[in-house]
Amino acid sequence: MSTVAELALASSGLTKQFRGGQLAVDGIDLAVPTGSVYGFLGPNGSGKTTTIRMLLGLIQPTSGSHDVLGLPMPAGQAEALPLVGSLVEGPAFYPHLSGRANLARLDAADRTANPASMHDRIERALDRVGLLAAANKRYRAYSLGMKQRLGIATSLLRQRQLVILDEPTNGLDPQGTREVRSLIRKIAADGTTVFVSSHLLAEVEQICSHVGVMRTGKLVYQGPLADLQGQARLLVRSPQPDRAATVLREIGLTGVAQVGQEVSADLGPMLPQDINERLVRAGVPVAGLETPRRSLEDEFVELTGEGFDVD
Amino acid sequence: MSTESRSAAEQPVNGQVPADTRGAGVTADGTAAVPMAGSTPVVAATPAVAARPRVAARPTVADTATAASETNGAPSTGWQPADAPAGDRPRQHQPDEAPAARRGPVPGWLRFFFSELRLVFGRPRNLALLGVLAAVPIFFGIVFRLAISAPTGPGGGPAFLNQLAGNGVFLALVVLTLLLLLLLPLAIAVISGDSIAGEAGLGTLRGLLAVPAGRTRLLSVKYAVIAVFCLAACLMITVISLIMGLILFHVGPVTLLSGTTVPLWAGIGRIMLVTVYVAIALTSAGAIGLAASTLTQHPVGAIAGLLVVIIGSEISDQVPQLSAIHSYLPTHYWLAWDGLFRAPIDWSGVAHGLLSFAVYGVIFVSIAWAKFTSADVSS
Numbered sequence: 229m230s231t232v233a234e235l236a237l238a239s240s241g242l243t244k245q246f247r248g249g250q251l252a253v254d255g256i257d258l259a260v261p262t263g264s265v266y267g268f269l270g271p272n273g274s275g276k277t278t279t280i281r282m283l284l285g286l287i288q289p290t291s292g293s294h295d296v297l298g299l300p301m302p303a304g305q306a307e308a309l310p311l312v313g314s315l316v317e318g319p320a321f322y323p324h325l326s327g328r329a330n331l332a333r334l335d336a337a338d339r340t341a342n343p344a345s346m347h348d349r350i351e352r353a354l355d356r357v358g359l360l361a362a363a364n365k366r367y368r369a370y371s372l373g374m375k376q377r378l379g380i381a382t383s384l385l386r387q388r389q390l391v392i393l394d395e396p397t398n399g400l401d402p403q404g405t406r407e408v409r410s411l412i413r414k415i416a417a418d419g420t421t422v423f424v425s426s427h428l429l430a431e432v433e434q435i436c437s438h439v440g441v442m443r444t445g446k447l448v449y450q451g452p453l454a455d456l457q458g459q460a461r462l463l464v465r466s467p468q469p470d471r472a473a474t475v476l477r478e479i480g481l482t483g484v485a486q487v488g489q490e491v492s493a494d495l496g497p498m499l500p501q502d503i504n505e506r507l508v509r510a511g512v513p514v515a516g517l518e519t520p521r522r523s524l525e526d527e528f529v530e531l532t533g534e535g536f537d538v539d
Numbered sequence: 540m541s542t543e544s545r546s547a548a549e550q551p552v553n554g555q556v557p558a559d560t561r562g563a564g565v566t567a568d569g570t571a572a573v574p575m576a577g578s579t580p581v582v583a584a585t586p587a588v589a590a591r592p593r594v595a596a597r598p599t600v601a602d603t604a605t606a607a608s609e610t611n612g613a614p615s616t617g618w619q620p621a622d623a624p625a626g627d628r629p630r631q632h633q634p635d636e637a638p639a640a641r642r643g644p645v646p647g648w649l650r651f652f653f654s655e656l657r658l659v660f661g662r663p664r665n666l667a668l669l670g671v672l673a674a675v676p677i678f679f680g681i682v683f684r685l686a687i688s689a690p691t692g693p694g695g696g697p698a699f700l701n702q703l704a705g706n707g708v709f710l711a712l713v714v715l716t717l718l719l720l721l722l723l724p725l726a727i728a729v730i731s732g733d734s735i736a737g738e739a740g741l742g743t744l745r746g747l748l749a750v751p752a753g754r755t756r757l758l759s760v761k762y763a764v765i766a767v768f769c770l771a772a773c774l775m776i777t778v779i780s781l782i783m784g785l786i787l788f789h790v791g792p793v794t795l796l797s798g799t800t801v802p803l804w805a806g807i808g809r810i811m812l813v814t815v816y817v818a819i820a821l822t823s824a825g826a827i828g829l830a831a832s833t834l835t836q837h838p839v840g841a842i843a844g845l846l847v848v849i850i851g852s853e854i855s856d857q858v859p860q861l862s863a864i865h866s867y868l869p870t871h872y873w874l875a876w877d878g879l880f881r882a883p884i885d886w887s888g889v890a891h892g893l894l895s896f897a898v899y900g901v902i903f904v905s906i907a908w909a910k911f912t913s914a915d916v917s918s
Contacts, residue, residue, distance in 0.1 A: 284749045285748070285751070286916040286917070305751055318742070320746055321741075321743060323741075325661075333658065334746060334750055336653070337750045339651070339752075339753070382746065
């Protein structure tokens with residue numbers, strides 16, 4: 229790797245058909261830009277975890293190929309995966325070992341990790357997830373939030389270029405969710421690409437720069453989050469909605485719709501203040517003007533059709 | 540935008556790295572800088588993290604946007620489109636730790652091996668198993684001592700009691716033979732059946748493989764520790780038996796099956812050979828357990844599987860109608876060490892046994908490897 233790969237994760241036609249014939253992942257083309265925080269969304273059972281397992285080489289794709297950090301898999305696994313921190317389908321550790329001993333175990337399994345710096349790296353990882361005080365407690369005595377944080381700590385054991393987190397906030401209370409969100413921001417702030425799967429839209433909306441949306445094994449949307457929300461609408465409230473609608477059409481806005489005293493249109497490249505000026509100049513009384521952003525949830529319902537957990 | 544993430548980013552991360560770990564690491568362009576074996580570590584060029592350009596204010600960009608655009612570390616006014624050239628995203632990588640990869644495969648393997656040893660020998664359940672195995676020679680030593688001193692006296696009990704009364708070192712052979720009936724196979728079944736299936740059941744297998752521990756490497760470490768456990772269990776039983784024999788019975792020069800008498804140390808040496816032979820027999824059975832362990836996510840299934848094979852084999856070995864297959868059974872040579880108590884030593888039984896154990900070991904380790912390296916880990 230002489231240069232940093234443009235895509236931290238890339239797949240082409242990645243497909244997994246289980247032995248029962250179930251098509252869990254159906255030819256997805258992932259493109260996770262280096263440096264992004266990529267939210268991997270979809271209802272439960274839409275193939276997110278299966279995809280992550282394929283990316284990490286835990287299960288073999290039925291067809292298709294994928295690269296991790298620019299290295300083709302599975303040939304490049306030994307080289308690429310040490311640079312990838314991951315938490316797959318919830319934390320799993322040895323219940324009779326302490327949090328610290330569990331991290332030491334994983335570090336010992338890593339043939340490329342330096343044992344001399346292990347102690348410091350473990351302390352730093354525990355510190356970052358706020359588990360130093362509970363480091364010597366047995367894992368079985370951990371609360372769900374602590375277990376989840378220990379899982380994230382494994383991905384921080386070394387300097388990573390990519391961190392893959394599968395449902396990191398699953399089962400956490402709002403406080404724990406906030407902590408995890410803040411952790412993900414910190415990881416991303418270090419320049420690490422973060423690939424985070426979730427079925428919690430609010431989570432993704434707050435931390436992600438890019439999203440991919442899965443529905444029954446297919447990637448139905450992928451791109452910058454802003455693009456997904458990008459079709460910002462303009463909403464004008466006026467006692468003379470007909471005139472307002474006419475002016476908006478005249479200045480080239482599309483998708484003009486009128487409901488009662490409210491007129492809405494696609495904002496497009498124009499600035500709201502310019503539109504306001506045109507309206508006022510045309511003598512349209514403007515009682516209110518706003519640019520409501522569509523929530524991710526609205527997009528979702530559109531992309532995944534049914535209610536989010538209905539599939 | 541939260542201030543905490545900003546301050547975290549501005550801290551020079553390499554300042555937290557201990558000096559001795561700076562030998563090499565990942566340099567700014569993502570290349571792994573690896574010290575050559577034997578040479579002084581090359582100090583990797585570290586980009587000045589603290590000085591990296593930052594944008595003080597981003598008008599019109601929502602809070603959620605800042606978090607992500609900051610990850611690029613480059614001045615940016617908003618979203619990086621997916622097709623932006625990679626050159627626009629300078630990345631910082633601090634020297635993390637000196638990769639141990641180029642020191643050769645053995646040190647890394649040994650480290651993983653010792654970790655596995657600690658895991659197996661530190662697990663309360665396994666320690667309880669060893670405790671039970673250790674209690675058996677103590678228990679039987681006392682029982683036999685009481686039987687010998689009972690009013691019926693020597694000659695009233697089984698033949699081995701007379702031998703024991705004659706020489707306490709035979710306690711080790713009696714106990715090993717008794718334990719081979721059930722308890723030792725059970726212990727090996729627990730350890731080997733749990734090896735992969737236990738990790739799968741806990742969910743720790745996916746974590747290990749994502750490290751990546753390497754499937755062949757993980758399997759080799761697991762089997763090596765099974766072998767160590769077999770040897771440790773057998774040695775422990777023999778040593779405790781010898782001590783109990785020394786305490787409870789008369790001990791002296793050992794009379795062999797061929798009638799020759801050898802000094803005590805030579806007799807103990809032969810008992811040690813038997814111990815190692817039994818450990819090898821059990822390690823071979825452990826290969827079957829390892830293979831069973833790769834076939835299921837439930838350790839109990841693998842443990843039961845190996846026990847069924849061993850008990851089935853022991854029973855079949857006693858059925859005269861099956862004499863044609865007796866010598867192919869995995870347990871057929873488990874007690875074929877009597878040749879070691881002849882002078883000169885008759886190696887034929889032991890040699891057949893070792894060949895049988897080797898064949899079973901190779902076949903079942905191969906099955907385990909073929910299954911495990913191609914299996915989907917969905918636990």
